Amino acid sequence: MTQSVPSTLRRVMTLGLTLAVFGGAGAAVYAGFAVISAQGDAGAVSRAPASIVAAMQIDIADSYTVTRRFTGQIEAATQIDLAFEFGGRVTEVLVDEGDVIAQGTVLARLDTSALMPQRAALEADLEALAADAALARLTLARNDTLADRGFRSVAAQDDARLALTRAEAGMAATLARIAGVDVQIDKSALIAPFDARIGARRADAGQTVAAGQSVLMLFDAAPARARIGLPPALAADLQTGDSVMVEIGGSTHAATIRQIRPDLDPGTRSRSVILDLPAGLDTVMGDTLALVLAQVVPEPGFWAPLSALREGARGSWSVMALQTTPDGDRTLPAAVEVIHSDGTQVYLRGLLPAGARIVAQAPDRIAPGQIVQLAANPQE
Incomplete structure (x- = not known):
């Protein structure tokens, strides 16, 4: 207890x-x-104060323009490998790589010392045949006189006439051989076929070359050209003589379409377009350039800055539209489809009407249904 x-x-x-x-x-x-x-x-x-946003008013267009660039190569109007038609030893090469030469300039020569005795021998043969022909003429003349008096036969006249014919034929053959030697002597010198610049030099003095072996490469001094492969559908829209824009070394120049090849390149499945480049342009053969083409695509839509896009689920895109209410501008998401982008702007397709306003920058920071305040200088 x-x-x-x-x-x-x-x-x-x-x-x-x-x-x-x-x-x-x-x-x-x-x-x-x-x-x-x-x-x-x-x-x-x-x-709390309303968020300040930059807005823009959209403008519906019927089409948009796409700027496309196609890479090509600069080439000479004419480019050839110059060679001797006959083989032999090169005695001198008178030009070097990079030289500018005029038409008709001697560029190189072959040794012709073996041809000069050959020509002298033929000239001696020609003189002997000429003497035979002279004797045959005198014999024929005497035989004709004696035959008129009855002292010579017809056979003797025929022999004299045939001897003259053989002598004259031999002279013609010898003259032809002399002409052949002269041609070979002439072709022992390489002559510039047009105003040009020397490219590669592939032989030097003392070297023995074969017939047709390249000695010098020549580039035509005329204004350069360009070769560009284009898709067949795009090449079909161009015409000879059209003016186009090309980019070379960071600068833009106007060029003219010279030719459009009718066939397809089997490797690239493209059509080659040859352009005439402007005169005075400092070009490098083999260098690359870009053909700039503006293509109009018929597609309704509107342009907006890339910063106006909001990424949604499963790759969808939207913009933040602005709706006027008694309390102020309220944000509403609007689905759009990206048609084209140039890096800073996008061409969009959606259900927004012309004149509608959208948030132009950082729409992800604004919640749908939020009341916002427009910036002092909205984008138009």
């Missing part, structure tokens, strides 16, 4: 302490709620 009294007292004290703790916690919660309510009432009085 004596031990039960303290136990009961402990239970009463524990219960009282628990009630005191819960009472204090409730008072603290009530006080905190009162403070939060007071702060909420104060915030309701002053709203």
